[in-house]
Amino acid sequence: xxxxIRIRLRLLRACALVLVSACAGxxxxxxxxxxxxxxxxxxxxxxxxxxxxGCYGYGRDTTPFLDRLAQDSILYEHVQSPxxxxxxxxxxxxxxxxxxxxxxxxxxxxxxxxxxxxxxxxHERGYQTAALFFPxxxxxxxxxxxxxxxxxxxxxxxxxGEHFDEWLxxxxxxxxxxxxxxxxxxxxxxxxGGTAPLYDSPAPFDRLFLADAPERLAGLDRRDIWTTPGLxxxxxxxxxxxxxxxxxxxxxxxxxxxLGQLDGRGLLEETLVVVTSDHGESLALRDGQMSGxxxxxxxxxxxxxxxxxxxxERGGTRVTDTAGLVDLAPTILxxxxxxxxxxxxxxxxxxxxSGAASVYNAQHAGLDVLVQWPWKLVVADEADAAFNxxxxxxxxxxxxxxLTMNLEQRLEDAYQSGLGTSPASLSPIAGADxxxxxxxxxxxxxxxxx
Numbered sequence: 001x002x003x004x005i006r007i008r009l010r011l012l013r014a015c016a017l018v019l020v021s022a023c024a025g026x027x028x029x030x031x032x033x034x035x036x037x038x039x040x041x042x043x044x045x046x047x048x049x050x051x052x053x054g055c056y057g058y059g060r061d062t063t064p065f066l067d068r069l070a071q072d073s074i075l076y077e078h079v080q081s082p083x084x085x086x087x088x089x090x091x092x093x094x095x096x097x098x099x100x101x102x103x104x105x106x107x108x109x110x111x112x113x114x115x116x117x118x119x120x121x122x123h124e125r126g127y128q129t130a131a132l133f134f135p136x137x138x139x140x141x142x143x144x145x146x147x148x149x150x151x152x153x154x155x156x157x158x159x160x161g162e163h164f165d166e167w168l169x170x171x172x173x174x175x176x177x178x179x180x181x182x183x184x185x186x187x188x189x190x191x192x193g194g195t196a197p198l199y200d201s202p203a204p205f206d207r208l209f210l211a212d213a214p215e216r217l218a219g220l221d222r223r224d225i226w227t228t229p230g231l232x233x234x235x236x237x238x239x240x241x242x243x244x245x246x247x248x249x250x251x252x253x254x255x256x257x258x259l260g261q262l263d264g265r266g267l268l269e270e271t272l273v274v275v276t277s278d279h280g281e282s283l284a285l286r287d288g289q290m291s292g293x294x295x296x297x298x299x300x301x302x303x304x305x306x307x308x309x310x311x312x313e314r315g316g317t318r319v320t321d322t323a324g325l326v327d328l329a330p331t332i333l334x335x336x337x338x339x340x341x342x343x344x345x346x347x348x349x350x351x352x353x354s355g356a357a358s359v360y361n362a363q364h365a366g367l368d369v370l371v372q373w374p375w376k377l378v379v380a381d382e383a384d385a386a387f388n389x390x391x392x393x394x395x396x397x398x399x400x401x402x403l404t405m406n407l408e409q410r411l412e413d414a415y416q417s418g419l420g421t422s423p424a425s426l427s428p429i430a431g432a433d434x435x436x437x438x439x440x441x442x443x444x445x446x447x448x449x450x
Contacts, residue, residue: 080322081301127177133152134183386399
């Protein structure tokens with residue numbers, strides 16, 4: 001008997017000719033056709049630090065597949081997340097708006113219906129749109145479902161693979177698709193009832209980089225690890241990092257299999273593949289603190305970004321200009337041939353000139369962060385601090401001086417000028433309340449207590 005997901009996909013496929021005809025402006029079936037736009041595969045690996053990825057210089061072999069993919073991709077070295085939170089950064093990723101513009105900053109708020117999401121824009125263009133995601137923060141109560149023909153939650157990467165197989169069996173190869181694939185298996189927490197106090201990768205990945213890593217953390221309470229600074233000793237911090245790295249390797253292996261399936265169906269060559277993350281992770285490497293996903297430090301805000309263009313065009317290119325997740329929507333829209341929307345503050349990374357002086361804004365618990373590589377400015381009520389990330393990559397030597405004041409004005413002016421005609425605020429609407437089960441899951445994943 002067909003599963004509900006298969007039934008929905010068959011109904012959607014039955015509407016394909018109508019959508020294609022509308023998208024083509026009523027062109028007869030045998031008439032001239034414009035070159036088909038590329039399909040889009042947007043992969044978000046939740047909680048993935050850029051500096052734990054091999055092609056970003058990490059020593060452990062965490063990402064053999066992504067490292068090979070990088071050889072056929074454009075790699076952006078200095079990409080900033082707008083916030084170290086799944087909800088906020090994904091809303092920026094899927095709208096192209098800065099956090100204070102989309103306004104969805106916490107539980108209970110949803111995206112205003114007046115601004116189209118990336119999925120809605122692509123759906124209107126005739127794309128088959130699907131989202132396979134880990135629930136909690138990616139949820140229809142925030143408006144993430146808008147524009148998706150298929151909006152399907154999974155419990156872990158194994159479950160995601162089942163949904164991926166079902167979607168792949170039903171996708172129409174004659175029409176471009178947009179697949180948003182959100183994976184949570186690098187994130188801490190029990191995904192499938194595991195007993196590990198932090199990271200829950202399946203064997204052999206849980207011991208791949210440190211054979212006794214689970215034993216080093218045995219007996220510790222998950223909530224205590226998240227909320228108690230300095231609880232872990234050095235051996236336990238090493239175990240945290242090793243198990244986190246194991247989760248990355250696990251996800252990397254899954255991506256290799258899934259992209260291999262797309263390639264085998266002839267659905268990969270003309271696809272724009274985007275691999276990124278919403279934020280990083282602290283890993284207790286700074287003051288032994290786990291909570292906050294790294295906060296305003298680059299631990300939490302520096303994320304990877306690979307763009308694999310159709311045919312591997314410009315593969316192996318490394319871009320050192322500052323970029324941000326706010327640039328993903330305009331980049332994808334440019335790739336499919338849609339005109340630039342002046343309501344988007346970001347830019348297309350495919351068209352940006354080298355050396356462009358872009359400034360990116362991040363927000364965290366009342367703090368603002370402005371980044372224009374190599375300068376980073378943290379704006380707080382009590383004092384502002386600047387960092388030169390080239391000279392001080394660990395952010396251990398903040399600069400408090402008149403230089404900070406001058407830098408603040410220069411970066412703020414550049415940031416405001418880059419906003420163009422984008423809305424100052426969309427006034428988010430009230431969202432549906434999370435259920436008690438959803439709230440409990442968020443607690444188990446380390447949220448809601450911070």
